[in-house]
Amino acid sequence: MEEKTIVERLREEFPAGVRESWTSLGDDVVIIDKGMLLPIATFLRDSPGEFRMLLDLTCVDYPGQEPRFEMVYHFFSLSRNRRLRIKTQISESDLRLASLTALWKNADWLEREVYDLFGVHFDGHPDLRRLFMYDGFEGHPLRKDYPLRRRQPLIRLKE
Amino acid sequence: MLLNMGPSHPAMHGTIRVMLELDGERIVNSEVEVGYLHRGFEKTCEYRTYFNLLPYTDRLNYVSPLINNLGYVMTLEKLIGVEVPERAQHIRVLMSELSRISDHLTCLAAMAMECGAFTAFLYKMKAREFLWDVIEQTTGARMTTSYIRIGGVRADLHPGFDAVLKKAIDETRLVLKDVHGLLDKNKIFLNRTRDVGVISREDAVAFGWTGPCLRSTGISYDVRKAHPYLVYDQLKWEVPLGDRGDNFDRYLVRMKEMEQSLRIIEQAAFRIPKSSPAFVAAGMSPSQAIKESRLQRVRKAIALSPNLEGSEETRYPDILASDKSFVVPPKEETYTTIEGLINHFKFFMRGHGLRPPKGEVYFAVEGGNGELGFYIVSDGTDRPYRLHLRAPCFHIVSALEQLIRGRYVADVIPTFGSMNMIGGELDR
Numbered sequence: 001m002e003e004k005t006i007v008e009r010l011r012e013e014f015p016a017g018v019r020e021s022w023t024s025l026g027d028d029v030v031i032i033d034k035g036m037l038l039p040i041a042t043f044l045r046d047s048p049g050e051f052r053m054l055l056d057l058t059c060v061d062y063p064g065q066e067p068r069f070e071m072v073y074h075f076f077s078l079s080r081n082r083r084l085r086i087k088t089q090i091s092e093s094d095l096r097l098a099s100l101t102a103l104w105k106n107a108d109w110l111e112r113e114v115y116d117l118f119g120v121h122f123d124g125h126p127d128l129r130r131l132f133m134y135d136g137f138e139g140h141p142l143r144k145d146y147p148l149r150r151r152q153p154l155i156r157l158k159e
Numbered sequence: 160m161l162l163n164m165g166p167s168h169p170a171m172h173g174t175i176r177v178m179l180e181l182d183g184e185r186i187v188n189s190e191v192e193v194g195y196l197h198r199g200f201e202k203t204c205e206y207r208t209y210f211n212l213l214p215y216t217d218r219l220n221y222v223s224p225l226i227n228n229l230g231y232v233m234t235l236e237k238l239i240g241v242e243v244p245e246r247a248q249h250i251r252v253l254m255s256e257l258s259r260i261s262d263h264l265t266c267l268a269a270m271a272m273e274c275g276a277f278t279a280f281l282y283k284m285k286a287r288e289f290l291w292d293v294i295e296q297t298t299g300a301r302m303t304t305s306y307i308r309i310g311g312v313r314a315d316l317h318p319g320f321d322a323v324l325k326k327a328i329d330e331t332r333l334v335l336k337d338v339h340g341l342l343d344k345n346k347i348f349l350n351r352t353r354d355v356g357v358i359s360r361e362d363a364v365a366f367g368w369t370g371p372c373l374r375s376t377g378i379s380y381d382v383r384k385a386h387p388y389l390v391y392d393q394l395k396w397e398v399p400l401g402d403r404g405d406n407f408d409r410y411l412v413r414m415k416e417m418e419q420s421l422r423i424i425e426q427a428a429f430r431i432p433k434s435s436p437a438f439v440a441a442g443m444s445p446s447q448a449i450k451e452s453r454l455q456r457v458r459k460a461i462a463l464s465p466n467l468e469g470s471e472e473t474r475y476p477d478i479l480a481s482d483k484s485f486v487v488p489p490k491e492e493t494y495t496t497i498e499g500l501i502n503h504f505k506f507f508m509r510g511h512g513l514r515p516p517k518g519e520v521y522f523a524v525e526g527g528n529g530e531l532g533f534y535i536v537s538d539g540t541d542r543p544y545r546l547h548l549r550a551p552c553f554h555i556v557s558a559l560e561q562l563i564r565g566r567y568v569a570d571v572i573p574t575f576g577s578m579n580m581i582g583g584e585l586d587r
Contacts, residue, residue, distance in 0.1 A: 025238070025518070027521060055549060056521075060536055072519075074532075074549070078380055083521070104365055105362065105557070106366045106554045106558075109553065109554075110553075117201075131193065132193065132587075141199060141202055142202055
């Protein structure tokens with residue numbers, strides 16, 4: 001293959017932003033610097049691999065590790081028929097990340113979901129509210145330290 | 160005026176709430192609120208073993224549970240690296256296409272009914288019953304199947320599968336023909352769907368749409384073609400495309416896709432490798448024994464198989480991979496040998512069962528609504544460290560606000576209907 005792979009292009013374009021990359025079970029995985037998410041995402045969408053679709057966006061909680069949270073983005077290129085996984089780590093003390101709502105429209109709900117379930121704040125999100133849980137819900141249920149059976153009923157339950 | 164639609168509105172199938180800001184009958188602004196069916200699927204899975212959480216996947220897209228089973232199981236198989244027997248692969252294709260048709264039928268039936276076409280609804284429900292007969296006969300359940308297992312499938316096809324399948328295919332073909340006749344040129348239906356809820360190609364991609372809804376805009380992306388799994392690449396079928404991306408195109412794409420699914424089913428049923436002869440236990444049959452016991456005491460041996468029909472040990476090579484680390488040991492061994500019993504315990508004991516290697520994996524299958532992806536992070540124990548579902552209709556419903564802006568209240572119903580929102584999958 002003469003053409004450069006997308007990972008090589010990324011390394012070339014953002015030498016400081018790309019930390020690690022490998023191939024896991026046929027998928028390209030790139031770990032990037034948290035601050036470089038927006039420029040790298042813009043680059044991925046517009047050129048050269050044309051990752052026009054944001055497939056998925058989620059978060060994984062590793063309590064006891066520093067940085068604690070890991071954001072996982074899955075991009076998909078319709079023209080190249082390739083998936084790409086981008087990961088970036090954020091620490092608990094600074095739970096902020098750039099929002100991708102300006103680039104992909106579905107990032108709106110996806111980021112609200114992550115905000116709801118993990119408590120990550122997205123800078124630049126137009127309307128960051130809980131998505132699944134109701135207003136007034138305490139805590140973030142998908143964090144590992146949220147107990148499985150904790151109940152927060154809106155109406156008092158019968159004894 | 161503010162109007163509250165849902166969460167228990169008859170057309171908001173699966174509890175979703177739409178707050179509409181109206182000017183007369185025009186929708187100025189709207190807000191879609193989901194979460195009324197949130198059950199914490201992902202959190203629950205973190206506390207279940209890989210084998211135990213399979214029934215939870217049935218309840219995601221409850222109209223096509225077999226595809227959800229397949230998506231989860233194949234993600235795990237990708238992580239472990241499993242070779243599935245050829246016959247099991249064909250059975251999986253058969254089952255997921257049957258589910259796809261029933262999924263599309265349900266979606267279009269509900270959509271047609273909400274537009275007033277009640278006859279079309281009844282016809283489609285009739286066809287769905289025939290399809291579910293096929294599924295029920297082999298899997299033992301209509302909706303909560305848990306049939307597709309890690310390494311293969313739960314049981315071999317029922318001996319009478321071919322006959323029931325043929326009847327279901329014929330009936331579905333007839334219904335599709337009837338529904339085409341009822342709706343394609345129906346003025347009421349056309350008025351409510353043609354050029355209503357239009358989405359451009361760029362927007363559909365930007366919203367992460369997949370499946371029939373994306374294809375209705377003319378973009379040819381189908382996971383079965385783009386990243387072929389099972390035996391889809393060996394079968395002949397086409398990806399039907401729409402053009403305008405409106406409600407009617409979404410209806411038409413689904414209708415055409417069902418015809419393609421029927422093609423796939425016919426080919427797969429023809430190509431499927433023959434199975435080993437059915438296991439016949441020695442002795443007299445239980446029903447015979449009961450009959451005789453009414454006359455006299457039965458002193459002969461009675462043949463009682465410890466298995467569910469179709470999962471006898473002799474069938475295992477056809478329907479399941481051979482590795483003991485992720486396949487439930489055959490019941491004949493569990494009940495008759497000490498090694499079998501130990502294997503059984505080792506498989507189900509906490510901390511001992513199926514433990515995939517450390518790592519993370521994303522895999523997607525083509526669900527009824529689009530790319531149904533599972534993202535699993537494994538830490539080497541017997542439970543997933545994190546399991547995330549990429550629900551196709553989550554992305555589709557997130558575009559609802561945009562699609563109904565500036566339209567009439569009545570347009571919400573067919574637009575929402577053509578999206579085929581499934582609460583179980585969206586809210587997780």
